[in-house]
């Protein structure tokens with residue numbers, strides 16, 4: 809199996825608000841999510857986490873692109889962020905047909921594309937492998953499953969210090 813070497817990725821944590829990461833990911837996903845209602849929840853106003861915003865944004869953008877590619881045009885996509893027990897989680901949920909069950913164990917392999925993708929949607933099969941590598945570099949993970957009510961749910965989780973405000977001296981670090 810192909811393996812991503814994560815040790816070469818430079819991790820540069822900064823104090824950021826989870827909503828900033830979600831907003832940057834939406835901008836990065838760009839055209840792919842245009843016209844999709846995005847239901848964004850969480851990210852209590854003054855909460856900051858210490859995480860690499862660049863790497864995390866790229867990973868969330870991949871999940872958003874997939875949610876848009878693999879669910880019907882016009883259907884909403886939910887994005888929820890939360891900070892709990894030293895961990896930031898960001899969840900992306902769509903209203904599509906979900907992940908074919910036989911593909912669930914293999915989604916994160918490099919170049920792997922599911923049965924729902926091979927014929928219909930252009931792609932490389934690298935999006936989730938990259939997302940996994942970007943999270944692994946920060947000691948985090950990405951998981952995908954089908955929601956009981958239908959649709960796919962992908963969650964990124966990364967260890968992150970958190971606080972409600974940043975001290976001025978750290979802002980300029």
Ligand SMILES: Nc1ncnc2c1ncn2[C@@H]1O[C@H](COP(=O)(O)OP(=O)(O)O)[C@@H](O)[C@H]1O
Pocket residue numbers: 874875876878879902904905906907908911915916920921922923924925926930931932933934935936937960
């Ligand atoms: N939101 C989703 N709903 C259903 N299947 C998905 C979703 N996201 C990813 N997948 C499945 O996971 C596979 C791997 O995703 P990815 O690594 O981004 O590659 P690609 O999108 O280029 O095929 C996809 O081919 C698809 O089968």
Ligand SMILES: [Mg+2]
Pocket residue numbers: 870873874931933935936
């Ligand atoms: Mg993809």
